Amino acid sequence: xxxxxxxxxxxxxxxxxxxxxxxxxxxxxxxxISAFVLRGFMNxxxxxxxxxxxxxxxxxxxxxxxxxxxxxxxxxxxxxTFQILFNETGPxxxxxxxxxxxxxxxxxxxxxxxxxxxxxxxxTRRFVRFRLLYLVATLVGSIALLINLQLGYVFNTGDLTxxxxxxxxxxxxxxxxxxxxxxxxILTLTTKPTDLNLGLESVLKPLKYIRINTEExxxxxxxxxxxxxxxxxxxxxxxxxxxxxxxxxxxxxxKDKVMQIVSLLVPMFIISFKRSDELxxxxxxxxxxxxxxxxxxxxxxxxxxDTITIIISLMALASVITLRVVGxxx
Amino acid sequence: xxxxxxENLSFYYQADKPVLKDINLTIKKxxxxxxxxxxxxxxxxxxKLLIGxxxxxxxxxxxxxxxxxxxxxxxxxxxxxxxxQNPDNQFVGVTxxxxxxxxxxxxxxxxxxxxxxxxxxxxxxxxxxxxxKEPHALxxxxxxxVAIAGILAMHTDIIIxxxxxxxxxxxxxxxxxxxxxxxxxxxxxxxxxTHDMKEAVLSDRILVLKNGEVLKMDTAANVLKDKITxxxxxxxxxxxxxxxxxxxxxxxxxxxLRSYLWxxxxxx
Amino acid sequence: MAIKFNRVDFKYQGFDxxxxxxxxxxxxxxxxxxxxxxxxxxxxxGKTTLVQHMNALLTPTSGNVTIFGLKIDQENIKKKKFxxxxxxxxxxxxxxxxEYQLFEETVLKDIMFGPKxxxxxxxxxxxxxxxxxxxxxxxxxxxxRSPFNLSGGxxxxVSIAGILAMEPDILIxxxxxxxxDPLGRDALLRVxxxxxxxxxxxxxxxxxxxxxxxxxxxxxxxxxxSYLVYDGDPHTLFSKKNIENWNLDIPDIINLLHHLExxxxxxxxxxxxxxxxxxxxxxxxxx
Numbered sequence: 001x002x003x004x005x006x007x008x009x010x011x012x013x014x015x016x017x018x019x020x021x022x023x024x025x026x027x028x029x030x031x032x033i034s035a036f037v038l039r040g041f042m043n044x045x046x047x048x049x050x051x052x053x054x055x056x057x058x059x060x061x062x063x064x065x066x067x068x069x070x071x072x073x074x075x076x077x078x079x080x081t082f083q084i085l086f087n088e089t090g091p092x093x094x095x096x097x098x099x100x101x102x103x104x105x106x107x108x109x110x111x112x113x114x115x116x117x118x119x120x121x122x123x124t125r126r127f128v129r130f131r132l133l134y135l136v137a138t139l140v141g142s143i144a145l146l147i148n149l150q151l152g153y154v155f156n157t158g159d160l161t162x163x164x165x166x167x168x169x170x171x172x173x174x175x176x177x178x179x180x181x182x183x184x185x186i187l188t189l190t191t192k193p194t195d196l197n198l199g200l201e202s203v204l205k206p207l208k209y210i211r212i213n214t215e216e217x218x219x220x221x222x223x224x225x226x227x228x229x230x231x232x233x234x235x236x237x238x239x240x241x242x243x244x245x246x247x248x249x250x251x252x253x254x255k256d257k258v259m260q261i262v263s264l265l266v267p268m269f270i271i272s273f274k275r276s277d278e279l280x281x282x283x284x285x286x287x288x289x290x291x292x293x294x295x296x297x298x299x300x301x302x303x304x305x306d307t308i309t310i311i312i313s314l315m316a317l318a319s320v321i322t323l324r325v326v327g328x329x330x
Numbered sequence: 331x332x333x334x335x336x337e338n339l340s341f342y343y344q345a346d347k348p349v350l351k352d353i354n355l356t357i358k359k360x361x362x363x364x365x366x367x368x369x370x371x372x373x374x375x376x377x378k379l380l381i382g383x384x385x386x387x388x389x390x391x392x393x394x395x396x397x398x399x400x401x402x403x404x405x406x407x408x409x410x411x412x413x414x415q416n417p418d419n420q421f422v423g424v425t426x427x428x429x430x431x432x433x434x435x436x437x438x439x440x441x442x443x444x445x446x447x448x449x450x451x452x453x454x455x456x457x458x459x460x461x462x463k464e465p466h467a468l469x470x471x472x473x474x475x476v477a478i479a480g481i482l483a484m485h486t487d488i489i490i491x492x493x494x495x496x497x498x499x500x501x502x503x504x505x506x507x508x509x510x511x512x513x514x515x516x517x518x519x520x521x522x523x524t525h526d527m528k529e530a531v532l533s534d535r536i537l538v539l540k541n542g543e544v545l546k547m548d549t550a551a552n553v554l555k556d557k558i559t560x561x562x563x564x565x566x567x568x569x570x571x572x573x574x575x576x577x578x579x580x581x582x583x584x585x586x587l588r589s590y591l592w593x594x595x596x597x598x
Numbered sequence: 599m600a601i602k603f604n605r606v607d608f609k610y611q612g613f614d615x616x617x618x619x620x621x622x623x624x625x626x627x628x629x630x631x632x633x634x635x636x637x638x639x640x641x642x643x644g645k646t647t648l649v650q651h652m653n654a655l656l657t658p659t660s661g662n663v664t665i666f667g668l669k670i671d672q673e674n675i676k677k678k679k680f681x682x683x684x685x686x687x688x689x690x691x692x693x694x695x696x697e698y699q700l701f702e703e704t705v706l707k708d709i710m711f712g713p714k715x716x717x718x719x720x721x722x723x724x725x726x727x728x729x730x731x732x733x734x735x736x737x738x739x740x741x742x743r744s745p746f747n748l749s750g751g752x753x754x755x756v757s758i759a760g761i762l763a764m765e766p767d768i769l770i771x772x773x774x775x776x777x778x779d780p781l782g783r784d785a786l787l788r789v790x791x792x793x794x795x796x797x798x799x800x801x802x803x804x805x806x807x808x809x810x811x812x813x814x815x816x817x818x819x820x821x822x823x824s825y826l827v828y829d830g831d832p833h834t835l836f837s838k839k840n841i842e843n844w845n846l847d848i849p850d851i852i853n854l855l856h857h858l859e860x861x862x863x864x865x866x867x868x869x870x871x872x873x874x875x876x877x878x879x880x881x882x883x884x885x
Contacts, residue, residue: 246715266701282420
């Protein structure tokens with residue numbers, strides 16, 4: 001749990017912290033679109049460089065962001081591998097065709113076997129010391145399976161060829177994911193959950209024209225933010241209380257596991273219902289009426305810096321589109 | 331002047347199991363009333379009726395000359411606030427500041443005035459330096475003080491304390507009792523709901539509830555004296571009174587000691 | 599010696615990696631028989647953390663706790679096959695809110711849950727449930743009821759029966775009487791006293807009620823800011839001068855005694871142990 005960086009606010013002090021949450025959200029959306037439009041190795045690296053610069057200027061711990069990217073590693077490597085295996089467009093880069101043993105066999109059972117290996121990896125990885133090595137071994141093993149197994153009806157075979165488009169597309173998908181996740185991490189690292197909520201409410205306000213009440217949504221999110229730590233704390237206490245009655249959460253057969261989970265969930269539900277009932281009473285007693293107009297203590301203040309940020313983001317988008325239209329995809 | 335008038339108030343969830351039966355009660359402005367009763371006597375239900383969280387099956391409640399009904403409930407809730415038992419389940423805001431602001435936001439108080447009131451009332455309950463703290467960094471007593479500030483900031487003139495001290499440690503409890511006293515001295519009408527005699531004797535009058543019915547309604551001193559009522563309602567005698575009773579039983583006449591013990595029990 | 603703390607520190611890991619010391623240098627021993635201990639102190643002083651070490655729900659950051667011969671320290675808990683679960687059968691811990699543990703459809707099943715986790719067979723578990731529901735002062739008709747339709751006091755009793763059914767040697771209760779009215783509180787305290795005397799078990803009760811401490815406990819532990827500041831009998835504790843610094847209340851008996859001594863210039867031969875003794879003593883003086 002401790003390594004989850006996405007979605008967590010870390011107190012700090014830089015221009016990124018002082019920025020209006022609305023600005024950050026809008027800029028994030030614009031830059032995300034830009035990342036999707038962007039093509040070309042050089043351009044990608046320039047974009048990544050700019051983001052690094054932003055991290056440095058915003059005094060954000062880069063190691064922390066990289067740690068946040070770690071859970072994505074699996075997704076990144078797999079999209080890349082699948083591109084290489086299945087994308088057969090564009091000029092061929094490398095062919096392993098000299099020997100027949102490099103032929104890949106695609107059948108449903110083969111694919112199922114690969115999925116099985118991946119699952120095995122997923123559940124056993126926490127027991128292994130060198131995780132990255134284990135992941136690479138799993139990927140190589142999966143390819144080896146496709147080469148060596150010929151289970152059931154093989155509907156397609158192909159030499160293990162690596163095409164230029166596969167490498168390019170795989171690389172672009174990876175880069176875009178990294179850029180998007182890094183940008184979102186910047187947003188959540190530098191914005192208090194309450195401010196983020198306030199910003200989202202404000203940005204989503206136009207939704208009221210399609211009859212979605214953003215204020216109520218914001219209130220629900222605010223209450224959730226307030227009570228998530230309390231509920232986690234409570235879940236922990238329930239676990240301890242059941243452990244005191246001999247429930248051993250680290251052991252037990254499948255049948256026991258079900259009972260263990262029931263012994264956690266039932267008290268959790270009952271306590272949460274009681275809590276929400278009392279909270280609703282407390283809110284009502286203090287004159288809260290859903291849907292009634294309210295004034296707000298926290299109000300967002302738009303400054304010049306915010307306007308400039310939006311303009312810069314828009315300029316980034318414009319230049320990316322220009323590059324694409326002009327055809328500079330280096 | 332009566333600030334609360336209750337006439338023939340009854341409430342039940344199932345018609346054959348009444349929770350409150352035919353309650354009549356008037357509370358004067360600036361008075362401190364205790365509603366005393368054992369667990370399940372209906373005392374918390376009475377509080378919920380007063381603040382319009384439940385609707386009476388029969389009878390009327392008038393608060394500040396306004397009859398409580400569907401149309402008036404919002405304006406009545408501006409006059410009467412409640413501090414509940416569990417400090418955690420009434421803390422709405424993410425920080426102390428946000429929590430005090432919650433009621434004010436609901437009343438559509440302009441932002442500048444809101445900031446002013448938050449400062450004033452946080453100071454009143456000595457929570458000024460905690461304004462940016464989150465609830466998990468506060469003790470139960472501190473959370474209850476925030477709840478009091480949140481109500482005072484709405485310029486409410488009646489506060490109900492529904493067993494607000496029962497989940498606190500001795501220090502937190504003493505502090506909340508001190509605030510009750512201070513507020514009452516400043517003219518706030520106070521209603522405390524409790525089963526603790528020591529808390530009850532601090533108030534002006536005591537209403538003793540048993541199984542939804544009024545067993546006795548009198549000054550704190552007269553209720554204290556009434557052994558039969560207290561026994562009937564499963565409440566305990568204060569220790570000095572136990573001594574007085576013992577002396578009477580043994581027919582020992584020591585007037586000086588008796589009146590001393592009596593004074594002692596009145597101070598809690 | 600059933601439980602022995604040796605220089606125990608415990609640190610909660612905070613989100614900011616700074617952490618927060620909940621126990622500092624705790625040294626204390628508890629017997630498996632014949633003790634009635636109350637544990638007192640302000641909210642946040644470390645009482646709950648301390649008792650959660652007694653049945654190994656928490657393990658010390660440094661120092662060690664020995665529970666029924668099993669030494670628990672940082673080194674041992676890292677070992678594979680080091681199992682803490684059996685300890686919790688010997689030291690039963692009842693949490694403050696019964697809602698944390700009640701989950702079965704019937705009271706009977708809920709009480710049987712603990713023993714069954716420790717491999718007790720169905721029939722024996724049922725027998726124990728029937729026995730324990732009476733020990734906590736409820737009758738057998740409760741066994742078929744849903745634990746969620748009970749009053750607060752009844753829920754508390756069922757949760758205690760659920761722990762007792764595991765037949766622990768030591769029973770620990772975290773604020774068992776908070777929120778109960780005087781009648782409910784006294785009835786429950788009598789139940790603890792019965793368990794203590796008839797079943798000869800050690801009872802440890804966390805409480806804020808000094809009358810409970812004074813009238814029931816043989817031994818008191820006082821926690822303050824993560825330190826154990828007092829370990830001894832209640833009478834000596836309440837005759838100490840600095841007790842107000844610990845933010846503790848004074849028991850009613852002592853309070854009345856002090857008032858009478860001060861304002862009436864009466865000296866009592868000894869501290870009365872309970873209300874009856876006090877009444878008799880005042881009676882003597884008043885004559």
